[in-house]
Amino acid sequence: MTAVAPDSTGAAGGTQQQILSARGLIKTFGRVVGLDGVDLDLYRGEVLAIIGDNGAGKSTLIKCLTGALVPDAGTLELDGKRVHFQRPQDARDAGIETVYQQLAVIPALDIASNLYLAREERRAGPLGSVLRMLDKKGxxxxxxxxxxxxxxxxxxxxGQAVExxxxxxxxxxxxSRAAAFGGKVVVLDEPTAALGVKESNQVLEMVKSLRAKGLGVILISHNMPQVWEVADRIHIxxxxGRAGVITPQSHSMTDGVGIMTGAMKLEG
Incomplete structure (x- = not known):
């Protein structure tokens, strides 16, 4: 088999425009190699799934892309410009939002307050600038x-409490918070892991909506049927290391699992 190059057109139609690129990412933890020269490309209006067995480096890769970890070597480019993320806030400021498996929501707060958490907006005029009153209605x-x-x-x-x-x-x-503030890239880490079938389907529809808005979406998941349903390309x-990049059209789920486990190898 041969490795699959990205198509010239994205799911949303039109010519693909690269939004995020990683080259030669290396990250070690003492003698343990987390990433061994990994490359990654993400395009606008695309869902790129990242799959792999436990210990394959998925979490380390995502953390290096989103500022939670600083790679020991390698480069990152966002919209064609070199970036250096030292912390997650740097990535958020650049337009990359991450939704982790352990949801960073505060149950006691209402929905609006959670969406604007750490991004609260003040009322116009002296009420906001002097009295520092929040624009709760807005x-x-x-x-x-x-x-x-x-x-x-x-x-x-x-106004409903998240709890x-x-x-x-x-x-x-x-x-929704990631979509509202992630101007370029949204990273979803196992978004359906603890959900039932109906709720999982709702989340997958949201993933499709993010793609339709032209965002680049990175989806980390162990659920192969869901990956093959929504992904445009699949990074293994x-x-x-990166074992290869395939598409749901070029390879079956069985092929994907085989590449993950080493039972099958991509040529080229």
């Missing part, structure tokens, strides 16, 4: 718009 309106743009029908009241929501609805809040990690 934030709720904009939060509602962000949720509606993703096609989420199960959340209507932006009253289901697991799928909480995931929707986290994804094995033993800290």
């Amino acid at each position: 934030m709720r309106e904009r939060a509602g718009k962000a949720v509606q743009e993703l096609g989420i029908q199960t959340i209507q009241n932006m 009253t929501l289901s697991g799928g609805q909480r995931q929707a809040v986290a994804v 990690q094995r033993l800290g």
Whole structure:
């Protein structure tokens, strides 16, 4: 078999434009090699899935892309410009939002407050600049718009406490926040891991909505059927390196698992 090069057109149509590129990423932890010269490319309006067995380097790769870890060697480019992320806030400021498997939401706060967590907006004029009053009404309106743009029908009241929501609805809040502020790239780490079938399908629809908005989406998942359903390309990690990049059209799930485990190798 041969490794698959990215198509010239994306899922959203038109010519693909590279938005995120990594070259030769190396990360070691003492004698343990987390990443061994990994390359990665992400395009606008694309869902790039990253799969691999436990210990393959998926989490280390994502952390290096989003500022949670600083690679020992290698380069990152965002929109064709070299970037150096020293912390997650650097990546967020550059337009990369991450939704981790352990949701970073505060149950006691309402939906709007969670969407604007650490990004609170103040009221206009002296009320905001002098009295430092928050624009709660405006934030709720904009939060509602962000949720509606993703096609989420199960959340209507932006003043509802997150602790009253289901697991799928909480995931929707986290994804909505990423979509609202991730101007370029959204990274989703196992977004359906703890969800039932119905809620998982809702999250997958949100992933498709992010792609339709023209964002670059990186999806880390162990759920092969879901990967083959939504991914445009699939980056396979094995033993800290990139084993290959395939597409759901070119390779079956059985092929993907075989490459992950080393039972099958890509040529080229």
